Amino acid sequence: MNHTHTPDVDWAAVVDDLDRSAAVNRPTNEQVVAWLTPPPGAPVADVGCGAGGMTVLLAEAVGPRGRVVAMDGEPALLAATAQRCGHAGVGDRVSTVQHDVAEGALPVERLDLLWAAGVVHHIPDQQAAVDRLAAALASAGRLALAEGGLASRCLPWDLGVGRPGLESRLGAAEEAWFADMRADLAGARRTPYGWASVLTAAGLTDVTARSFLLDRPAPLDAGTRTHVVDSLAVRVERVGDRLGADDRDAWERLLDPDRPDHLGRRDDLHLLAATTVHVGTRP
Numbered sequence: 046m047n048h049t050h051t052p053d054v055d056w057a058a059v060v061d062d063l064d065r066s067a068a069v070n071r072p073t074n075e076q077v078v079a080w081l082t083p084p085p086g087a088p089v090a091d092v093g094c095g096a097g098g099m100t101v102l103l104a105e106a107v108g109p110r111g112r113v114v115a116m117d118g119e120p121a122l123l124a125a126t127a128q129r130c131g132h133a134g135v136g137d138r139v140s141t142v143q144h145d146v147a148e149g150a151l152p153v154e155r156l157d158l159l160w161a162a163g164v165v166h167h168i169p170d171q172q173a174a175v176d177r178l179a180a181a182l183a184s185a186g187r188l189a190l191a192e193g194g195l196a197s198r199c200l201p202w203d204l205g206v207g208r209p210g211l212e213s214r215l216g217a218a219e220e221a222w223f224a225d226m227r228a229d230l231a232g233a234r235r236t237p238y239g240w241a242s243v244l245t246a247a248g249l250t251d252v253t254a255r256s257f258l259l260d261r262p263a264p265l266d267a268g269t270r271t272h273v274v275d276s277l278a279v280r281v282e283r284v285g286d287r288l289g290a291d292d293r294d295a296w297e298r299l300l301d302p303d304r305p306d307h308l309g310r311r312d313d314l315h316l317l318a319a320t321t322v323h324v325g326t327r328p
Contacts, residue, residue, distance in 0.1 A: 059122075060121065060122065063098070063125070065271060065272040066098070067095075068272075069259075069268070069269050070098065074098065077320075080257075081324070083158045084157065085106075085111060086110035087107045088111065088112050089111065089159065090151075090159045091113060091114070092164055092178065093161055093162060094123070094126050096125040096129060097122075097126030097129040099162065100113055100139060104133070104138050109137075113138060114142055115130075117141075119143075123141040126141055127141050146177065153181050155181075156182050157182075157186050157187070159186070159189065161190050162191035163191060164190075165192060166192055166227075169232040169233040172243055176247045178190075179244075179247040183327070185326060185328075187324055187325065187327075188249060190323045191323075192321065192323065194256060195318060196318065197318035198316075198318070199316055200277075200308075201313055207291055207292060207298075211295055214288065215288070215296075219280065219283075241323060244324075244325035248327070249328075250325065250328055251324075252324070253323075253325075254321055254322060256322075257319065258319050259320070261317070263313045265314050271309070273308075274307075
């Protein structure tokens with residue numbers, strides 16, 4: 046994900062969260078890379094690389110003759126990506142570049158594959174952003190956007206705390222928050238058509254999509270359980286003022302590790318989500 050520089054953010058905590066997310070999502074991301082099949086020796090980019098989980102997989106796929114440009118707007122995440130790639134033994138084929146996609150043309154070109162996951166929906170003019178991404182491709186190069194899909198589901202419908210349907214109401218609050226976030230972006234422009242149409246409008250052809258399922262049934266291993274609980278805490282904090290008082294009280298009980306209702310004590314948490322990847326080719 047692309048991150049505008051924000052000095053007040055605890056980036057060490059963010060990196061820890063992204064590390065856990067990379068571990069949980071690695072099997073799904075391996076399926077994505079296998080589907081995209083970047084050829085050995087190819088130049089590729091991971092735009093909005095976060096802590097580098099996908100960067101490593103792309104670097105492994107292109108092999109020692111390939112090159113991967115990892116791009117993000119936040120220096121702490123680029124440092125985490127470089128460290129992760131070094132530990133994975135692919136650091137010599139990865140370079141990091143600080144750049145915010147919202148700010149202008151990419152400082153790379155003639156790419157065979159450009160991967161951008163959860164980046165474009167944060168940018169005020171989404172079509173212009175995809176146009177810029179497409180312009181960095183070589184002829185026959187492909188742009189792969191991970192956008193949309195289905196939100197994760199982690200909880201039983203009735204938790205015995207608060208009213209049933211707590212997770213569904215959290216999702217509804219997030220939908221409202223996202224709409225307001227988009228409306229409040231300076232220079233925001235609506236994009237009233239789907240991602241396939243966005244790619245086509247950017248001049249790309251052979252546009253297609255595929256969804257990849259992340260399915261971790263209960264009981265979860267300790268690392269995945271921690272990821273689920275921490276992710277829910279972040280989501281609740283982001284939209285808490287949009288929830289009713291009864292739901293806020295329920296979440297406070299469920300997310301407090303000192304209470305007997307803490308989600309981390311449950312053995313019925315699960316993780317089910319779908320990520321959709323949209324791909325188009327530059328003529």
